[in-house]
Amino acid sequence: MTSSKSRPPIPPFSHEEAVLKARKAEDAWNGQNPEAIAQAYTADSQWRNRAEFLQGREQIIAFLQRKWSQELQYRLIKEVWCYTDDRIAVRFAYEWQDAAGQWYRSYGNENWQFDKQGLMAARHASINDLAISEDQRKFRWPLGPRPDDHPGLSALGL
Template sequence: MTIEQKPPFPPFNTETAKQKVRLAEDAWNSRDPEKVALAYTVDSVWRNRAEFIQGREAIVAFLRRKWSKELDYRLIKELWIAQENRIAVRFAYEWRDDAGSWFRAYGNENWEFDENGLMKRRIASINDLPITESERQYHWPLGRRPDDHPGLSDLGL
């Protein structure tokens, strides 16, 4: 039996936590539910807004549902703090609905990892703000945010 691992591993320092945050951002920007789910333990527990999710299959179903509604999704995550096997991040993402209305979602996540670098707990608090198309700040092609694109702090978000 192969043990699943997702480096970097806890305990995290600032640099390894930043790496973990960027890897998570990149995976979510792929909008590939199966790929994203592999970063979580098979029995991972989530609270996403008011929804409670447990296990990879439920994570995949949730993400499929999410990205079928949140079109042109682009996300930026930023490390808030890391200690031992826990990381706190803040994030903002932009998306539009099928009617063409744009939104920016702001939130915070608390992450807890197992010894193999897989996330076993994710607690997310998120709020959506309607924005106009001209207020959008994320204009890179769908997929990974380019390395030279400003982060949240640089954008004043």
């Protein structure tokens, strides 16, 4: 099932459009609004996030609400790894703090597939967490979208 509402950029993607699509996703996730984020996915979007399998916007919203109730001070950077007509692969890192005050940097890869309207129909994410000290943090902008002048993953050596 797909929505008739378009979510540009739409496939087939150019390099610039793949980079823009990844940045829009990064900005949305950094905004931490599960209901708004879910609108970028098809109504029946299928996810694998670590070992958790989700289907549909309602499950996506519940997952994101749960995620950000546990992963505090969340800041994310995504970088396009490769793309084809209707697929984009990104690598990412995000930093967060648990309720006890321990900081983590989570590293991962996502594989995305889009429908003809530019909505994500499938998302497969593999993620590993690394405990870090506060002084090892690299993502120090105020909560919300990453500032345009903040370095990306490659520039940070991540």
